[in-house]
Structure formats: structure tokens, C-alpha cells
Amino acid sequence: PYPFFLAHPLQTAPAESLGDAADWLAEWKWDGIRAQLVRRDGQVALWSRGEELISERFPELMQAAAALPDGCVLDGEVLAWQGDAPLPFAQLQTRITRKRLTRRLLDDVPAVFMAYDLIEHGGADLRAQPQSARRARLDILLAEMVTPVLRLSPVLRGDWSALAAERDRARERGVEGLMLKRADAPYGIGRTKLDARGQWWKWKIDPYTIDAVLIYAQRGHGRRAGLYSDYTFAVWSVAADGTRTLVPFAKAYSGLSDAEMREVDAFIRSHTIERFGPVCSVTPELVFELGFEGIQPSPRHKSGIAVRFPRMLRRRLDKRAAEADTINALRAMIGSATAAQGVKPG
Secondary structure, X not given: OOOOEOOEEOOOOHHHHXXXXXXXXXXXXXXXXXXXXXXXXXXXXXXXXXXXXXXXXOHHHHHHHOOOOOOEEEEEEEEEEEOOEEXXXXXXXXXXXXXXXXXXXXXXXXXXXXXXXXXXXXXXXXXXXXXXXXXXXXXXXXXXOOOOOEEEOOEEOOOHHHHHHXXXXXXXXXXXXXXXXXXXXXXXXXXXXXXXXXXXXXXXXXXXXXXXXXXXXXXXXXXXXXXXEEEEEEEEEEOOXXXXXXXEEEEEOOOOOHXXXXXXXXXXXXXXXXXXXXXXXXXXXXXXXXXXXXXXXXOOOOOOEEEEOOEEEEEOOOOOHHHOOEHHHHHHXXXXXXXXXXXXXX
């Protein structure tokens, strides 16, 4: 595969920082596995962004890719797909984590490759060509393909106001927001500098948020090896008789500054209840606002819930532990998320 071109997160309104919307191509930000589909020398391969060969996990994609012209590389996203919409990422993960691909798994979690860039064609490296030119060639290539598993990521049209309205409906479509790519951008390597001309941006929807209590801590790694920096968080479960217990549901280690991390580390050391090797239980007093991208039922977790990409948004100094959220708030998020996508929970 080629080195993957990566996007920067967009923190401001695009009208303020990116100029005219006509200079940009907008697409959905798909919630799948970033990958390159390679067809060379009569062979096909599927490489993940981490440069892992995942071809054997997606035989239907390999079969469809065999119809691509030789000397061709598509950049895009592997998605679990059913009908006209993507399935939750948690279902796609089963295609990676299961030791054996059964016929039932292939039927229950069908996969597609959602292509959004063409970086090699006819054996020629197209990365120096403008985004708009690569996209035009991709449109022509996939128009000639008759297969439902190789799909073309649609380009969204409109001014910034219209695109913002599309972004607001992202969760209904099972996507994370929008990708914004300069029409004249070459395909770079990694994340280019912010002042570089050929820039990609990810304009994501706001995360789910919940207020949770820190109950366990573990020492970190690397430069944070001397600090308690990996935390387990819990929310309240309220029994029929009113009894309240804290139920762990997420682990997070990112989002705090070094100074904030040192403050929390000092609290943990002076409020440790028990030690279990590198982990310790902590007096449940600190409340944090957590953000996460997705939420799903999970029988493998004690809480019955799994969240995706949890991180600390801020420490809630204004809240006591008793004021943290309940597990019912998380369950309500699952209900709203699955209803928006038309997926049955559980």
C-alpha cells in the first residue's frame, strides 16, 4: 500500500477558516476500517491503515476486486453494510476478531468497500494529481463496475450552511460527520502541516457526553510511567429500593493536560483504597465529563454497555460524585442511537 494521507480535526466553523465551499469536496466521514484495496500483477490485497493485511477477513471484497483493472489502488473504508446503510462499527469488528469466518457471520455482517480516492491507475502513481482529477477518474472507474460491494462514496454539494445541515444529520446515517478535501489537493503522506495547501479536514459531529466517577487507576506508560494516568469510570445504577451502586463502564487515558494529570495523580495516591498490582481502587469522589463516539449494548461488559473512543473532556469540579449520571442515561443514548439508524438494540 501507499502511505495513508490523514486528516486534521476541524475545530472552527469552515466558513471562518476554509474560505469558499466551492473550493472543497465534501463527503461523509464513514465509521469503518480505513483501507487500501490493491490490484497488481493479477493479485488483490486489502491493507488497513496500520499496514496490516486483512484480505482473508473480507473474501467478498477480494472477489469483487479481481474485476478491477491491473495496476489499481483504491483508498476508502471497509464497512459492515446492510440494505442502504452501514451497520454499527461493533458489528464490523466481529469480522476482524473472530478466529474463523463462518457462513453465518458472512451473512449476518456483510461488508462493502466504500471508495473515495484513486491513487494508482494503469500502474501510474496519481498522488500528485489534484483531488478533483483523482475523483473524476474514480467516478469513471467504478461506473464501469457492476458489483454492490465496491461502492462510491458520494460527494455532497452546497454552501457551508447546507453542508452544516447535512453534518447535523450524520448520526441518522450512521456516520461520524463530514470529510472536507481541497479540490486541488494532492494525496499527501500522513498529516501535512496545517499551512500546507493540500489539506484534508474531518468535521465530526459533537461526541456523546456523560458525567462519570473515577473508581480505578493504573500507572501509565512511556513518559507517564510514573503517574496514575489510565482511569476506569463508573456511573450510578439505581435499584428499585433506591439503593445506588457505581457500575464501571469505560476506561480512558487521554484528554487531560500534564498539569491536570499530576493533580489527579496526587489525589489518587492520597485516596487509594486497595492495590491490585499496577491498579488501585480510589475513593469515588472525582467526576469527569467523558466524550465518546459511539455506544452499543455489550454482554461482555459488566455494565452491559460498550462505548467507542472514550476520552476525558474535562474534570467537573462543580459536581459531587452523587451528581454523576446513571446507567439509564447511557441506555437512553443506546436507544436514540439505534433508533436514528433503524437498528434494533441488543
